[in-house]
Amino acid sequence: MTSGGPIMQSGMLVDGPAGRRFRLVSxxxxxxxxxxxxxxxAFAEEMNKSRRMVARTARALAAHGWTVVQTDLHGCGDSAGEFRDATWDAWCSEVRDELVHADRGRPLWLWGHRAGALLAAAAAVEPxxxxxxMLWQPALAGAQHLQQFLRLHAGARIVGAQKHTGGPSPLQRLRxxxxxxxxxxELAPSLTHGLENARLDLPAGWAGRVVWLELSALDPPALPVPAAQCIARWRQSGVEVDAQVFAGPAFWQTQEIEECxxxxxxxxxxxxxxAPAMPRHGGTAQQVPA
Known part of the structure; x- marks a missing residue:
């Protein structure tokens, strides 16, 4: 396999429904x-932990002839606004805006990571x-994803980083x-309400491919049961799903920056x-049969 050709990258601020957002094009x-x-x-700190892996992958795709658009959603990264200003609807609108600007009739991939998979599926309303x-370790339900994130708050109480008042939980306060x-x-209900109600699903009549890549700490690697059930449901509805599970670090949540x-x-x-030839780091991989 070849390593591909030279690439160009350009960063810019573009106007969007909620304000200017940063876009990097490779x-x-x-x-x-x-x-x-x-x-x-991905959502919040998972986005920051993943930047290196995403950047490397975007450059590799560009080297193989693809235009890759990375956008910081409103209130994230280098885009306008604070995180507390973000809303789920605005984020969905920003993703749809990127789809509108892509060339019609040419192959187009939505590449979602973790909660970004929920946004990608929500934005793909038109089959x-x-x-x-392309789904990287997709979150299946926004409610569960939000609860996992809010556990950071409980963890901070345990180590004394925040004073425990004994009052309502963060989720109760948001609701x-x-x-x-x-x-x-800083989380606002306008964001978390939409996240809490989001589920990974596809619009009726989905006509494209789905590639689901899952990293596993199990030996041998295996999909979580809810993920396998979701894939089976999509396949039964006629969707082409290429599901692969293999060993690798959960780089989006490790303390140190890791790669896969x-x-x-x-x-x-x-x-x-x-794809470019990459060194293998042991472990086994499994193609999830149809």
């Missing part, structure tokens, strides 16, 4: 019409034969219309049809 240096990949990042989904601070992030070359390799292989 593309091949030579003309190519392979298609577009729109990345939808299009050229629109496909009552209050903003809460969790793990250094195997994930990069499989992502480029699935989208571009070929």
């Amino acid at each position: 593309r091949p240096a030579s003309p190519s019409d392979a298609g577009t990949v729109v990345f939808v990042h 299009r034969p050229e629109l496909h989904l 009552a219309g209050e903003c809460v601070e969790v793990g250094g992030y 070359d195997e994930l990069l390799h499989r992502t480029v292989q699935a989208i571009a049809g070929s």
Whole structure:
């Protein structure tokens, strides 16, 4: 497998429904019409932990002829606004806006990571034969994902980082219309209400491919039961799902920044049809049968 060709990258601020947002575009240096990949990042600190892996993968895809668009959603990264200003509806609108700007008729991938998979699926409301989904460790239900994030608040109490008042839980306060601070992030009900009600699903008549890549700490690697059930349900409805599970670090939540070359390799292989040769770091991989 080849390593691909040279690439170009450009960063810019673009106007959006909720304010200006930062967009980084990676593309091949030579003309190519392979298609577009729109990345939808993970939630809060998982986004920051994942930046290196996402950046490496975006460059690898660009080297294989694809235009990759990475956008910081409103209140995140280098985009306008504070995290407390973000709303789920605005985030969905920003993802849809990126789809509108992509070339119609050319292959188009929505690449969602963790909660970004929920946003990607919510934004893909119009079944299009050229629109496909690349899912990295997708969250299946926003309510569960939010509860996992809020456990950071409980953990901070245990180690004494925050004073325990014995009052309502962060989730109870959010449902009552209050903003809460969790793990250094200020959450507003306008964001968490939408996240809590989000579920990973596809619109009726989905015509594109779905590639589901899952990292597992089990030996041998295995999909969690809810993920396997979701995949089976999609396949029964006629959706083409390429599900792969393999060993690798949960880089989006590790204390130190980690990478997974195997994930990069499989992502480029699935989208571009070929991938750069990557060193293998042991472990086994499993193709999830249809």
